[in-house]
Amino acid sequence: MLTHVVYDIEGTTSSTGFVHDTLYPYSRERFAAYIDEHGHDPQVIAQLDAVRELAGEPDADVERIVWWLNHWLDDDQKVTPLKAFQGWIWTDGFAAGDLTSHFFADSIPAIRRHHAEGRTLSIFSSGSVSAQLAWFGNTPDGSLLDLFSHHFDTENIGPKRVTESYDLIASRLGAPADEIVFFSDLVAELDAARDAGWHTVGVRRQGDQYFDQGVGDHLAIFSFDEIDLSGDAPTLVDRAANTR
Numbered sequence: 001m002l003t004h005v006v007y008d009i010e011g012t013t014s015s016t017g018f019v020h021d022t023l024y025p026y027s028r029e030r031f032a033a034y035i036d037e038h039g040h041d042p043q044v045i046a047q048l049d050a051v052r053e054l055a056g057e058p059d060a061d062v063e064r065i066v067w068w069l070n071h072w073l074d075d076d077q078k079v080t081p082l083k084a085f086q087g088w089i090w091t092d093g094f095a096a097g098d099l100t101s102h103f104f105a106d107s108i109p110a111i112r113r114h115h116a117e118g119r120t121l122s123i124f125s126s127g128s129v130s131a132q133l134a135w136f137g138n139t140p141d142g143s144l145l146d147l148f149s150h151h152f153d154t155e156n157i158g159p160k161r162v163t164e165s166y167d168l169i170a171s172r173l174g175a176p177a178d179e180i181v182f183f184s185d186l187v188a189e190l191d192a193a194r195d196a197g198w199h200t201v202g203v204r205r206q207g208d209q210y211f212d213q214g215v216g217d218h219l220a221i222f223s224f225d226e227i228d229l230s231g232d233a234p235t236l237v238d239r240a241a242n243t244r
């Protein structure tokens, strides 16, 4: 039985366009002010140091650190310190009512359905845990946080394209690898999860950047409505049978 479902966010449950066109600019405009306001907070100090280390510039001042954050954002490099600052800034933005998360029409019903079927649901995203909590806590359908047991990110687990990250998640979940299904838009992530023994489903979304690209030899869906999780492995819904 597929006892565990792990979802990617951007490109899977939610639109890449929304993340890049709404969330990214929102953080870009606020890095400097956020550091100015929270620069004495130990967790902020730790991430300022993480920027310096990753940039290889141990003496970088705040102006330079903001430059690096914007540089990584421009390149869409999903590095942990950038994601940490974004998560904190977005958390404030959701709390202020500036932001509401985006989900494709099928995503929230599918998350509710998978939960109602008795599966344990988790997130593994490059978006930080604080970003995930704000995202799922402020959906157009209210908070979905009760539906999730775990939130995994690159800080508490590791890179998403590395098999060991999926091994570590399975051990944190206490679940056999072959009872976990992972939904993602990135083939490299799907490959890493499958190498860890997980089931994988590639998601393609109209209008998103990878829409015209394949998902390698993973199962491919355009909507969660196309997948059946009732067996020991995910299968595509038999549309013909459904319309008879």
Ligand SMILES: CSCCC(=O)C(=O)COP(=O)(O)O
Binding pocket: 008, 009, 010, 011, 019, 023, 078, 086, 124, 125, 126, 127, 128, 131, 132, 135, 160
């Ligand atoms: C609410 S998470 C914000 C999206 C984000 O910053 C991100 O990097 C998402 O990456 P994913 O691993 O979910 O594709």
Ligand SMILES: [Mg+2]
Binding pocket: 008, 009, 010, 011, 012, 184, 185, 186
């Ligand atoms: Mg993604």
